[in-house]
Amino acid sequence: MRILDGEGVRKNFGGLAAVAGVDFCINQGEIVGLIGPNGAGKTTIFNLISGALNPSSGQIRFNGESITGLKPYQICKRGVARTFQSAKLFADMTVINNVLVWSLFGKSARTPVADAEMEAREALAFVGLSEKEELPAKDLGIAAQKRLEIARALATKPQVILLDEVMAGLNPTEVTQAIELIKQIWNKGISVFMIEHVMKAVMGMADRVIVLHHGEKLAEGTPEAIAKNRKVVEVYLGE
Amino acid sequence: MHSFRVTSNKKALFLALLIVILIFAATMPLYIQPYIIISLTSIFMYIVLTVSWAIFSAPTRYISLASASFFGTGIYVWAILGSALPLPIVVGIGGLVSSLLALLTGLLTLRLRGLYFIIFTFGFSEFVRHSSQWWEINISGTEGRWVVGVDHTIIYYAMLILAFLTLITAYAIRRSRFGLALQSIGQFEEAAAHAGINVTAMKIMTFAISAFFMGAAGAIMATRWSYIDPSIAFSPLISFMPVLMAIFGGIGQLYGHILGAGVLTILAEVLLTEFPYYYMLLFGLILLAVILFLPHGLVGLMEKWWKGGLAGKHANT
């Protein structure tokens, strides 16, 4: 069953078509990878889905209903949560309060503070940051920052999570742990749409991979098919 | 317990202190000189202005320089309605009209950030001053207005009650989910928006709440002048004072705002009477020194002493 899909999604920045009419679709319970060279338009697609940007044309639907042009807070409340490529943390606030903002405001129903606190703790435990609850977010290292980003998104109890390069800047051990974490997220029944530069990670995990190049969809298919795709190999060798 | 709720220790201390001060303040006019009553009214007024300014600007980090336009609007509401209606009603109307003005400004300005927001709010405030000047001269055919005066003790009590209401509101907002949302906007607005917070509505609403108290304060203070004109009512000084007072006292804490307003009002009065010619110069130098050497204001200094004292005791035992 389709949970999130885009049709002819386009975003122009001045003369540049950062996203040039892309179709995509995430089915319930899938992990879909979004890959492509730097500047291909991957983050822009996430910005369009999450409402940070309005598409120049095209439609984005969530559970069959159009969410095109909705504001970020509305899209979050509907059940689409995201992380940011460069962590956008509330630097001076504690780790737990960072998550609390998401669990308190991110759901469609009003959540009592006590419940939201419990959910924030659960989300932190889930990503393995329980011990850092009372630290200010700015004191976290890169790996922990990425985990905090994920915990915040999870605290909204989303149906779909958009992960923007959560493995960038991590060492190999941390990458392995991040892969494990994403599998656990998927185990919770959350559909995952992930941008990743670390090819190995996407290839090992995704049900399907979409390759973006200069704002256009270059290829789409199973990881095996993508790995063998001549156009994709050329783009990546040429990088 | 998280830091968005004040820790219970501090809370108890704060409440106890507030109650003592209130009882003290409420009985004050019984045994004190009238001129001190007038000074105290000024302190309360600046507490209202600083605390209400900080309701919006401290957590969100949108530094507003529009306070004078809200305060002045309150003054004019009194000038127009003061002789017709009872004081509490005029004060309430002053607050509401200022709130409406803030809603309008909010819709216009809150897309701007940082320096642009600061400059626009200041420009807006000046625009209000100049347009009311134009209006008074060309439409009403007056430059200024005579204002109905009220007894000093009544002004004192009105301002005391308003200060109390402002503090309760500020305190309640800080402690609530609403306060947490405002804080997250100040920390990283884009992230706050993606956390499910309607940042635009939140900012405009808070701006209007903050303007309500400024307008109400203006309506009360108007009674102290017998004559007003737009350059008195919309004096830009009123836009700058709350910012300076909050920074002076310590912008992160509610009692910092109170402290800053109190100390600076007294300081300004003392300087004005002792050094009438160098008043502004000295005032500016003291402010500069505080901003340079006490980045967390008076509150930062006090907390340092407090902690230093505790550490000293531990070292001795």
Ligand SMILES: Nc1ncnc2c1ncn2[C@@H]1O[C@H](COP(=O)(O)OP(=O)(O)O)[C@@H](O)[C@H]1O
């Ligand atoms: N807000 C913006 N304004 C103007 N240009 C943008 C904006 N966001 C992205 N771009 C441009 O769009 C293109 C795609 O960017 P992006 O989606 O971030 O790529 P990716 O995430 O695939 O590396 C880049 O050329 C980038 O410079």
Ligand SMILES: [Mg+2]
């Ligand atoms: Mg990107």
